[in-house]
Amino acid sequence: xxxxxxxxxxxxxxxxxxxxxxxxxxxxxxxxxxxxxxxxxxxxxxxxxxxxxxxxxxxxxxxxxxxxxxxxxxxxxxxxxxxxxxxxxxxxxxxxxxxxxxxxxxxxxxxxxxxxxxxxxxxxxxxxxxxxxxxxxxxxxxxxxxxxxxxxxxxxxxxxxxxxxxxxxxxxxxxxxxxxxxxxxxxxxxxxxxxxxxxxxxxxxxxxxxxxxxxxxxxxxxxxxxxxxxxxxxxxxxxxxxxxxxxxxxxxxxxxxxxxxxxxxxxxxxxxxxxxxxxxxxxxxxxxxxxxxxxxxxxxxxxxxxxxxxxxx
Amino acid sequence: xxxxxxxxxxxxxxxxxxxxxxxxxxxxxxxxxxxxxxxxxxxxxxxxxxxxxxxxxxxxxxxxxxxxxxxxxxxxxxxxxxxxxxxxxxxxxxxxxxxxxxxxxxxxxxxxxxxxxxxxxxxxxxxxxxxxxxxxxxxxxxxxxxxxxxxxxxxxxxxxxxxxxxxxxxxxxxxxxxxxxxxxxxxxxxxxxxxxxxxxxxxxxxxxxxxxxxxxxxxxxxxxxxxxxxxxxxxxxxxxxxxxxxxxxxxxxxxxxxxxxxxxxxxxxxxxxxxxxxxxxxxxxxxxxxxxxxxxxxxxxxxxxxxxxxxxxxxxxxxxxxxxxxxxxxxxxxxxxxxxxxxxxxxxxxxxxxxxxxxxxxxxxxxxxxxxxxxxxxxxxxxxxxxxxxxxxxxxxxxxxxxxxxxxxxxxxxxxxxxxxxx
Numbered sequence: 001x002x003x004x005x006x007x008x009x010x011x012x013x014x015x016x017x018x019x020x021x022x023x024x025x026x027x028x029x030x031x032x033x034x035x036x037x038x039x040x041x042x043x044x045x046x047x048x049x050x051x052x053x054x055x056x057x058x059x060x061x062x063x064x065x066x067x068x069x070x071x072x073x074x075x076x077x078x079x080x081x082x083x084x085x086x087x088x089x090x091x092x093x094x095x096x097x098x099x100x101x102x103x104x105x106x107x108x109x110x111x112x113x114x115x116x117x118x119x120x121x122x123x124x125x126x127x128x129x130x131x132x133x134x135x136x137x138x139x140x141x142x143x144x145x146x147x148x149x150x151x152x153x154x155x156x157x158x159x160x161x162x163x164x165x166x167x168x169x170x171x172x173x174x175x176x177x178x179x180x181x182x183x184x185x186x187x188x189x190x191x192x193x194x195x196x197x198x199x200x201x202x203x204x205x206x207x208x209x210x211x212x213x214x215x216x217x218x219x220x221x222x223x224x225x226x227x228x229x230x231x232x233x234x235x236x237x238x239x240x241x242x243x244x245x246x247x248x249x250x251x252x253x254x255x256x257x258x259x260x261x262x263x264x265x266x267x268x269x270x271x272x273x274x275x276x277x278x279x280x281x282x283x284x285x286x287x288x289x290x291x292x293x294x295x296x297x298x299x300x301x302x303x304x305x306x307x308x309x310x311x312x313x
Numbered sequence: 314x315x316x317x318x319x320x321x322x323x324x325x326x327x328x329x330x331x332x333x334x335x336x337x338x339x340x341x342x343x344x345x346x347x348x349x350x351x352x353x354x355x356x357x358x359x360x361x362x363x364x365x366x367x368x369x370x371x372x373x374x375x376x377x378x379x380x381x382x383x384x385x386x387x388x389x390x391x392x393x394x395x396x397x398x399x400x401x402x403x404x405x406x407x408x409x410x411x412x413x414x415x416x417x418x419x420x421x422x423x424x425x426x427x428x429x430x431x432x433x434x435x436x437x438x439x440x441x442x443x444x445x446x447x448x449x450x451x452x453x454x455x456x457x458x459x460x461x462x463x464x465x466x467x468x469x470x471x472x473x474x475x476x477x478x479x480x481x482x483x484x485x486x487x488x489x490x491x492x493x494x495x496x497x498x499x500x501x502x503x504x505x506x507x508x509x510x511x512x513x514x515x516x517x518x519x520x521x522x523x524x525x526x527x528x529x530x531x532x533x534x535x536x537x538x539x540x541x542x543x544x545x546x547x548x549x550x551x552x553x554x555x556x557x558x559x560x561x562x563x564x565x566x567x568x569x570x571x572x573x574x575x576x577x578x579x580x581x582x583x584x585x586x587x588x589x590x591x592x593x594x595x596x597x598x599x600x601x602x603x604x605x606x607x608x609x610x611x612x613x614x615x616x617x618x619x620x621x622x623x624x625x626x627x628x629x630x631x632x633x634x635x636x637x638x639x640x641x642x643x644x645x646x647x648x649x650x651x652x653x654x655x656x657x658x659x660x661x662x663x664x665x666x667x668x669x670x671x672x673x674x675x676x677x678x679x680x681x682x683x684x685x686x687x688x689x690x691x692x693x694x695x696x697x698x699x700x701x702x703x704x705x706x707x708x709x710x711x712x713x714x715x716x717x718x719x720x721x722x723x724x725x726x727x728x729x730x731x732x733x734x735x736x
Contacts, residue, residue: 109601294441
């Protein structure tokens with residue numbers, strides 16, 4: 001029971017963190033179709049801005065500065081780089097942003113060094129929210145989850161209930177028609193990209209204070225954010241939330257779960273054969289926790305390519 | 314536009330000349346450069362194999378490191394078996410097992426991946442490679458865990474394979490034969506079908522072809538030659554670990570292919586060789602070489618979307634019979650602009666790097682917190698002097714000021730040359 005509760009709690013919080021990082025990519029990749037490989041690196045910039053702000057102007061101003069700065073960076077990248085290569089196709093967008101990811105990581109290493117920096121939350125936020133089975137559960141984990149839920153709510157209302165959201169959703173489906181109706185499509189796309197990048201920056205500033213802030217942040221999330229968006233369904237915000245939670249729970253349960261495929265086969269009397277065969281069948285589930293998101297993405301792409309909650313391919 | 318590619322007599326001469334130079338290289342190169350040349354050849358083959366799927370068939374695979382790695386590990390297991398005298402297999406034929414591993418993996422993975430197209434195809438291939446990347450460190454029996462597998466090349470056919478020169482000729486032989494096979498494939502009906510599918514898959518399907526099967530086959534052949542490249546890497550390094558499956562490795566080959574020019578046959582090989590050499594040289598010189606590499610990627614994607622190969626092909630195609638002398642001044646001007654901007658940026662980055670390094674901070678502490686001069690490539694600079702920073706800023710500004718002129722002169726020369734060639 002203890003394992004079940006703790007794993008669920010950790011899984012949900014990890015999932016919400018994942019959603020926070022990938023929410024922006026749902027807009028950028030899911031709606032505009034831009035393969036922005038540098039998204040997780042935007043998240044990293046956000047964390048470093050947060051770190052710099054805690055040293056100078058404080059933690060809370062950092063949470064405001066990070067999305068604004070990263071969003072402005074997004075505007076520049078969209079206007080002067082992505083728009084130029086858009087007509088050459090997806091591969092060029094992907095490679096351009098891949099090069100940008102390189103540059104971002106190296107510039108950060110140049111100024112902040114190769115090792116994680118000491119980005120910490122304010123001391124008054126360091127307390128246990130509650131005690132479960134003798135373990136203090138940090139309040140900040142709940143704070144991260146809360147910010148993620150807030151992002152979801154704001155984005156959802158913005159996209160579904162407002163006129164701006166209506167134009168954005170229409171622009172992804174019928175760009176020519178929206179343009180013919182007199183809307184400035186390039187500005188709409190620039191805004192979407194900036195919002196997506198800014199969200200990643202905010203996520204970095206929030207999560208970086210709890211999880212390590214280091215130059216490997218980008219690589220850690222680099223491909224995982226794509227998994228979330230694809231599994232959830234391109235452009236589906238609810239899908240991204242569902243996918244993040246699923247992946248978070250999958251990972252937290254498989255880390256704590258002691259067993260292998262051979263044990264499972266043992267239930268139907270094939271255990272000895274499986275153990276004799278070895279290889280993949282005897283790998284402990286806990287050691288392959290990192291693989292589960294990619295397995296999930298593969299299954300979704302093969303059997304439901306539109307994603308869990310997506311409605312178009 | 315889609316005619317069967319042929320080789321003209323002039324190109325044939327160039328190819329024979331190129332092969333002769335490649336064959337003579339070990340006689341003049343130092344041992345460390347021979348090693349670099351081996352890595353360049355392997356990277357070139359990897360890029361050629363990848364561009365069969367990307368350039369010919371239009372399938373953007375974002376997980377080609379899977380087949381590269383599987384080829385490498387297959388070769389390592391074979392070499393280990395030979396080393397333990399379980400099996401007698403001549404070292405020069407080790408890459409065959411890499412080809413087999415790549416082909417089998419390419420058929421199985423490709424069958425799944427080619428059910429999707431475009432971005433979804435890229436995502437399936439990415440997922441497959443990431444799956445291997447995350448599984449490999451824990452799968453000890455097959456991939457040797459985090460440390461990987463290492464083994465030894467065994468002598469065969471009176472060749473010791475103890476030094477890099479033997480390995481160089483082994484690699485060169487396999488790369489040339491594989492490149493020829495890949496070239497020949499583009500000329501077969503199947504190869505033409507791959508191009509047709511890239512242009513319009515629906516029409517090919519309406520013509521009665523099973524496009525899924527055809528795409529699987531093309532992908533598997535690409536994976537097979539990728540496996541050969543991986544096996545050659547295993548032979549050259551005598552070791553490998555799970556990092557060979559990383560998304561970075563997959564992305565690298567995509568980048569090299571596009572820098573070389575995905576629309577030409579030999580362009581990707583050129584791009585891969587150049588970028589491998591660049592990485593080799595700059596990683597020895599500076600810690601910030603990845604930054605420069607990233608800058609090159611971004612600049613090429615922005616300003617030379619057809620890559621180096623595309624640029625060469627453009628010159629060869631459009632300027633036949635035009636006077637080359639017309640381009641001397643404009644291109645020298647362009648080179649000067651490039652050099653100025655590069656020099657300024659490199660000086661600025663390296664200075665910042667030195668000033669923020671732990672060693673410099675320690676120097677300042679030793680000097681009681683005072684700002685001490687720093688050393689860069691043999692000279693000493695004062696960090697507080699405006700003169701120092703003008704060394705970074707002035708070349709960039711000067712280059713930027715000359716850029717419009719260089720641009721205008723180049724465009725003018727092109728206009729005149731095209732006019733001349735058409736006359």
